[in-house]
Amino acid sequence: MTNTNCWVTIPENSDFSIHNIPFGIFSDKNAAKRVAIAIGDHILDLSKVADTGLFDPLNIDKSVFTNTYLNAFIDLGKSKTNAVRNLIQKELCNDTSVLKEHPSVLIPQKDATLHLPVFIRDYTDFYSSIEHATNVGTMFRDPDKALMPNWKHLPVGYHGRASSITVSGHDVHRPMGQTMPPNAENPIYGPSKRVDFELEMGFIIGKNTALGNTLSTSNAENYIFGKVLLNDWSARDVQKWEYVPLGPFLAKSFASHISPWIVTMEALDPFRVPGPNQDPAVLPYLEFSGDKNFDINLEVAIQPENKEETVVSNSNFKYMYWNMAQQLTHHTMNGCNINVGDMMASGTISGKSKDSYGSMLELTWGGKNPVTLKDGSERKFIDDNDTVIIRGYSKKGDIRVGFGEVRAKILPVKSN
Numbered sequence: 317m318t319n320t321n322c323w324v325t326i327p328e329n330s331d332f333s334i335h336n337i338p339f340g341i342f343s344d345k346n347a348a349k350r351v352a353i354a355i356g357d358h359i360l361d362l363s364k365v366a367d368t369g370l371f372d373p374l375n376i377d378k379s380v381f382t383n384t385y386l387n388a389f390i391d392l393g394k395s396k397t398n399a400v401r402n403l404i405q406k407e408l409c410n411d412t413s414v415l416k417e418h419p420s421v422l423i424p425q426k427d428a429t430l431h432l433p434v435f436i437r438d439y440t441d442f443y444s445s446i447e448h449a450t451n452v453g454t455m456f457r458d459p460d461k462a463l464m465p466n467w468k469h470l471p472v473g474y475h476g477r478a479s480s481i482t483v484s485g486h487d488v489h490r491p492m493g494q495t496m497p498p499n500a501e502n503p504i505y506g507p508s509k510r511v512d513f514e515l516e517m518g519f520i521i522g523k524n525t526a527l528g529n530t531l532s533t534s535n536a537e538n539y540i541f542g543k544v545l546l547n548d549w550s551a552r553d554v555q556k557w558e559y560v561p562l563g564p565f566l567a568k569s570f571a572s573h574i575s576p577w578i579v580t581m582e583a584l585d586p587f588r589v590p591g592p593n594q595d596p597a598v599l600p601y602l603e604f605s606g607d608k609n610f611d612i613n614l615e616v617a618i619q620p621e622n623k624e625e626t627v628v629s630n631s632n633f634k635y636m637y638w639n640m641a642q643q644l645t646h647h648t649m650n651g652c653n654i655n656v657g658d659m660m661a662s663g664t665i666s667g668k669s670k671d672s673y674g675s676m677l678e679l680t681w682g683g684k685n686p687v688t689l690k691d692g693s694e695r696k697f698i699d700d701n702d703t704v705i706i707r708g709y710s711k712k713g714d715i716r717v718g719f720g721e722v723r724a725k726i727l728p729v730k731s732n
């Protein structure tokens with residue numbers, strides 16, 4: 317199966333190749349929110365596909381395709397959701413497909429509005445890039461003790477805020493906050509002066525666990541439906557003052573953005589790679605076998621208002637020290653239950669080289685070395701009316717599987 321033998325036109329280098337088939341929620345001028353997949357520059361309306369009878373042999377309740385979120389669809393389980401994905405893949409390359417008799421199942425992406433794909437009840441953010449944790453520890457604390465003593469023994473994380481997670485394209489206002497200015501004696505209240513992005517990926521839980529049950533590194537991936545790009549917006553001046561001793565709070569909760577299409581674990585399977593060596597050895601419950609890191613190219617661009625964008629970071633998901641199976645195993649080891657649609661995020665994904673750092677905090681080293689954009693302007697952090705765009709894709713031979721993008725603009729402080 318290749319892009320060129322499909323009857324749907326798939327542009328070369330499209331993120332949404334025949335190998336991808338990611339799931340999302342869209343609406344258009346004709347209908348309310350419903351389930352779709354992305355293919356090339358089009359989306360395929362799965363509620364209309366279901367009406368053709370194509371899914372009848374799979375014995376799926378059609379109502380899952382007209383829901384406003386993917387949760388009910390995902391909850392069918394991988395045997396059903398993979399069967400849908402495989403069938404669509406086959407039909408889009410089958411010249412006698414019943415879908416060709418129903419041209420309205422395909423809609424140009426430009427005519428559709430994409431929505432938050434899942435209802436996210438719980439959101440956890442890990443801190444699993446050793447380069448990022450080392451950089452931040454060096455700046456916020458002590459270069460000689462940048463990593464806390466626990467860091468190489470467990471995937472550190474915190475419970476984030478799910479209510480303010482939104483989808484690409486929804487702009488966000490600069491947050492107000494309490495900060496302690498350098499050399500000041502008292503804190504002040506005002507607009508954050510250090511709004512930053514965090515280049516991250518999130519994974520979406522595909523299967524519930526019961527309270528009290530635990531997962532292992534060998535079965536944890538069965539509980540992951542797929543992945544999205546994530547910008548975990550961070551107000552660094554607020555964070556620096558508030559984070560002691562319980563970790564991030566309002567510096568992170570004002571907004572997080574995800575990409576609209578969930579790329580399945582099955583689509584990412586060809587891009588498995590070994591992860592970094594874990595030394596010292598992890599405790600037995602965190603040991604794993606097989607390749608559990610993924611080679612996913614990531615980039616971040618900043619686009620000032622009405623100007624050309626500048627790519628400021630090139631990173632890769634394969635750099636992660638702790639993999640998703642370890643994160644999820646650790647998350648459930650105390651019996652805490654997980655639910656379909658929950659999101660777990662990687663933490664900022666930085667590489668070793670300075671141009672692979674996943675935040676402005678690291679790229680400008682705390683604001684000391686500003687980044688110069690193509691229009692000649694300089695950035696220490698994100699200015700009002702700047703748009704931040706994160707993109708990601710995997711490629712191996714002729715197989716390309718991409719995530720599209722997550723973009724959002726920082727608007728000035730909201731006047732109430």
Ligand code: MN
Nearest residue numbers: 441514548663
């Ligand atoms: Mn984060």
